[in-house]
Amino acid sequence: MAALGLVGAAAAVLPAMLEDPDPLGDRCRGTLPVEKAGEVLGASPSDLGVADGSRDPMLARSVNYWCTVQEHGVDPHDVPSLSIDVTDVFQDPGLDPSSADTAPLGHGWIGSHRTGHTTMLLSCPGTVSGGGLLVHVEHHPVSMSRSELDAPPDEEDVRFAAVAADIATAVGEEWNCTGAPGRRPTTLESSSTSRRPPAEASGTCAGLPAEQLVDAGVTAVTEGPAGQGIAETCRLHLGDDVIDLHAAYGPIDHPWGRSEPPLDSATATCPSPLNSARYVATSRDEQISDWLSDTLDAFAVASAERHDCDIPEIRATAPR
Structure with missing residues (x-):
């Protein structure tokens, strides 16, 4: 960050x-x-x-x-x-x-x-x-x-x-913000990522269609801890290529960064202060795979549920 x-x-x-x-x-x-x-x-x-x-x-x-x-x-x-x-x-x-x-x-x-x-x-x-x-x-x-x-x-x-x-x-x-604030942290979860087979995902890559990913050639995923963070990332490994799935909440216009245009995207409506969420898939390979929309959909739904957001709406392609 x-x-x-x-x-x-x-x-x-x-x-x-x-x-x-x-x-x-x-x-x-x-x-x-x-x-x-x-x-x-x-x-x-x-x-x-x-x-x-x-x-x-x-x-x-x-x-x-x-x-x-x-x-x-x-x-x-x-x-x-x-x-x-x-x-x-x-x-x-x-x-x-x-x-x-x-x-x-x-x-x-x-x-x-x-x-x-x-x-x-x-x-x-x-x-x-x-x-x-x-x-x-x-x-x-x-x-x-x-x-x-x-x-x-x-x-x-x-x-x-x-x-x-x-x-x-x-x-x-x-500023008279509503709701009880969080508590003073007494522990912190590590921000380090883990690489593992798709079927063993338990963090930000959990909930993806593992069998479909393996059939598509995804050999591993790299994920971080899941929770109510303002950003989440899941990386899919396909040989020498990677596809990154990003989620961003709140006042962030470009959850995928500005270097690679998104291949696919979704949005969701969330309660205040998140208001809205953006989910995108990016890769150096600009070809959109048939299975990518289903994968982004599963990623977005799992992340939205953690943040109490509505069911995401998938778009065919994101604005470039």
């Missing part, structure tokens, strides 16, 4: 905008749990400073804002930071749901996580445009190796996800 554009903007202006930490509790629109954020960043709350996009006059009356926090008075490149982005569900936040390395956040949230990223959707009908908000929180360490990115969640990841959940809860209270 890629970073939001506004987070990148916050990081770029951080050295110039980092402010004195004294009023920190009132910054980020009061949504930041200062003590817990200090624990995640390894700094005393009294040493934290903030670059607060919500103080921009252009954003003062908007639900969309960013906020970045890190230790005050040091080179910002030498210490970790915590960034918050809040957008309404009419915005395309720039997330890349085509990445397979995400897992459902769980614990009652509609959301996803991977190392350093937690994203949650809130239902706010009647109070914000589109009836919902997307809250994206990032933890930027000073550096992180590939092996650390791929490692299973540890206590630090859980602690960060809990802070992100506290922030989303506070955002929901600010």
Whole structure:
């Protein structure tokens, strides 16, 4: 899941905008749990400073804002930071749901996580445009190796996800979002994927017509954990070729990314804050196989059921 554009903007202006930490509790629109954020960043709350996009006059009356926090008075490149982005569900936040390395956040949230990223959707009908908000929180360490990115969640990841959940809860209270928020995560499911025979699928590829796939030449599937994430992916392996099945919920216009046009697609109507869902099949091979619509249909139905959406409607081809 890629970073939001506004987070990148916050990081770029951080050295110039980092402010004195004294009023920190009132910054980020009061949504930041200062003590817990200090624990995640390894700094005393009294040493934290903030670059607060919500103080921009252009954003003062908007639900969309960013906020970045890190230790005050040091080179910002030498210490970790915590960034918050809040957008309404009419915005395309720039997330890349085509990445397979995400897992459902769980614990009652509609959301996803991977190392350093937690994203949650809130239902706010009647109070914000589109009836919902997307809250994206990032933890930027000073550096992180590939092996650390791929490692299973540890206590630090859980602690960060809990802070992100506290922030989303506070955002929901600010905008009178309905329904009980999720709980503070105490565990996290690994976002790593597994490759297995079609008949043994138990995650995002579960429910596909395994016998039909094998007859079509599919030798294996690669899947992630299934749940109420905002994006899901299932990969079908056909020799040297692959077909990717993507599901995306909420404010994401291109659940398949922008590099490969979809071969087949489906849509579904969902309750707030998801509102709608997109399901697509993509491949470097632009030929549509006879069995693909049935496979995408099964993938979409299984994913929609997990998200309490209506039965998806399949289209012959998706817009290119």
